[in-house]
Amino acid sequence: MTEKVKIFVVEDDDWYRELVGFNLELNPDYEVTKFANATDALKELSQLPEVVTLDYRLPDMEGEEALKRIKDFDPNIEVIIVSEQDKIDTAVNLLKLGAYDYIPKSDDIRDRLLNTVNNIRKTQKLQSRIKTLEREVGQKYEFEKSIIGQSPAIRRVFNMLEKATKTNITVLVTGETGTGKELAAKAIHYNSRRKDKPFVPVNMAAIPSELVESELFGHEKGAFTGAQNRRIGKFEEAHGGTLFLDEIGEMEQTFQAKLLRALQEKEITRVGSNKIVKVDCRIVVATNRNLLEEVKAGRFREDLYYRLYGLPIELPPLREREKDIILLANFFLDRFCEENEMEPYSLSAETKRKLLSYRFPGNIRELKSVIELAAVMANDPVITPDILSFSQTDALPEVMSDEMTMRDYTYRIIDIYLQKYDNNVKLIADKLDMGASTIYRMLKERKEEKTGASTGAEY
Structure with a gap:
């Protein structure tokens, strides 16, 4: 269903106002509101008309002054000046001030007005389409193409994303x-009925608390120091589309009540x-925090x-998507080589094993960085494990490199943490989600096993 074009007709002559309004209302896509003076029309500009037809001579205000006030309120409102006089210098001056057209009152005003x-409308539709195309960047966000993976964990995500697109x-x-x-969030938007409307992302963690309200709701000219022009907020920018509020858990409590009201009232x-x-x-929101906590x-x-x-x-962490790690690694490697006009690279079997043994605390973002750096550092078309550069903060880069019993794996993990955290058993217990007494007991048992083995050899 096409959204109607809002048009204000401002004309003090009753007969002429009805004539202009009648001709415009013949188009069912136009929603016309008529005013006998500029003052009343200016009070209703918050309705955001797209077009204003403005009589040059009004009882309460000159057309030039009314034009300036309309453009100060919103430069995107197009103003058509309608006048009894046909002076070239007046028309030129009004066009310089921002009028879209200057039409003298004459017998052919109906055709000229409708054409203008x-x-x-054609220009506005073109501009809107260009903005939409810029946002989409020509991409199709089919789930399997935009989100790489075949693991059971990511398949469950695909199922939920599909449900999200239906309502x-x-x-x-x-x-x-x-x-x-x-x-x-993009996959949800571009597979929904709103896909032709804007997708507007907002990182709540990146906005200073004193600017959150202005950023989301917009502000009027002069609302605060530095507000030199009226500004549309992200809610209005996303009208008809999707507003993505990332890092919602970072939002200051002082604004939370206002956001709640906006969501409830849709205003x-x-x-x-x-x-x-x-x-x-x-509304789609995201957070890496536990909001319930x-x-x-x-x-x-x-x-x-x-x-x-x-x-x-x-969304599952990458360590729970073992099947997808190599798929993603190959995808990032192929794309990086293509974007940088490099010969195709591949991963050796040893490199794949090393990737699978790493826990990726930075998840997909870290995997992408590791693969791209490896492609830069590689001297041969086959990437070997020695050039993989992992984060030094991960305690388990090689823990899975040997085949051992679960008991031996546990001992090795504890040893790595003891070395990393300077034998602070309480801290290690917190990190591993184990009881400190369990760690002490295991260390004691291992010591006794070693001592017993030594004693037995002496006999």
């Missing part, structure tokens, strides 16, 4: 850093204004949590 409005339910995407939460108020603006955007700790509003919960989708 039609041209404005406008709010989606809460959770997962560790680097698991692809924004990619999942916002720009900073510096008391006009209510209706918004229609699908944040609620219990008093850092996140319980009512907002349940409002955002909607359909929960948890």
Whole structure:
């Protein structure tokens, strides 16, 4: 269903106002509101008309002054000046001030006016389409193409993503850093009925607390120091599409109540204004925090949590997607070589084993960095394990390199942590989620086993 074009007709002559309004209303796609003076029209600009036809001479204000006020409010509103006089210098001056066209009152005004409005509409549609194409970047976000993987864990995610595309339910995407939460949000948007409308991502952790309201709701000119022009917020920018609020757990409590109201009422108020603006955007939020724990700790509003919960989708960490590690590694390697016009590279069997033995605390993002660096550092088309550069913060880079019993694996893990954390058993117990007494007992048993073995040899 096509959204109607809002048009204001500002004309003090009753007969002429009805004539202009009648001709425009012949097009069912136009929604026309008529005003007898500029003052009343200016008060209703918060309705965001796309076109204003403005009589040059009005009882309360000159057309030039009315034009300036309209453009100050929103430069995107197109103004058509309608006048009884046909002076070239006046027309040129008004066009310089931002008028889209200057039409003298004459017998052919109907055709000229309709053609002008039609041209404005074509231009606006073209600009809107260009913005949509820029956002999509020509990509098709089919799940299997945008999210690489065949493991059971990622298949469960595909199933949830498909459910999310069928309705406008709010989606809460959770997962560790680097698991692809924004990619999942894009997959939802570009496979939904809103795919031709904007996808607007916002990183809540990157916005200073004092600017959050302005960033999401927008502001009026002069609302605060530095607000030189009226600015549309992210909610309005995402109208008809999807608003993706990443790192929602970082939001200050002072703004949480305002966000809750905006989500419940589907309306916002720009900073510096008391006009209510209706918004229609699908909400997808993401966090690497446990929001329920944040609620219990008093850092996140319980009512907002349940409002955002909607359909929960948890992205698994890469260490739980063993089948996908090599698939992703090959994908990143092929794409990197192609983008940099390099000969195709491959991974040796030893390199694959090393990748599978690593826990990837940085998840997919870390895997991508490791593979790209290896491609740069490699001297041969086959990437060998010695040039893989893993994070030094991971305690288990080689723990799976030998075949051992589970008991021996446990001893090796504890030894690695003892070395890394300077024999701080309490800290190691917290890291491994084990009891400190268990670690002490295992160390004692191993010592006794070694002592017993030595004693037996003496006999």
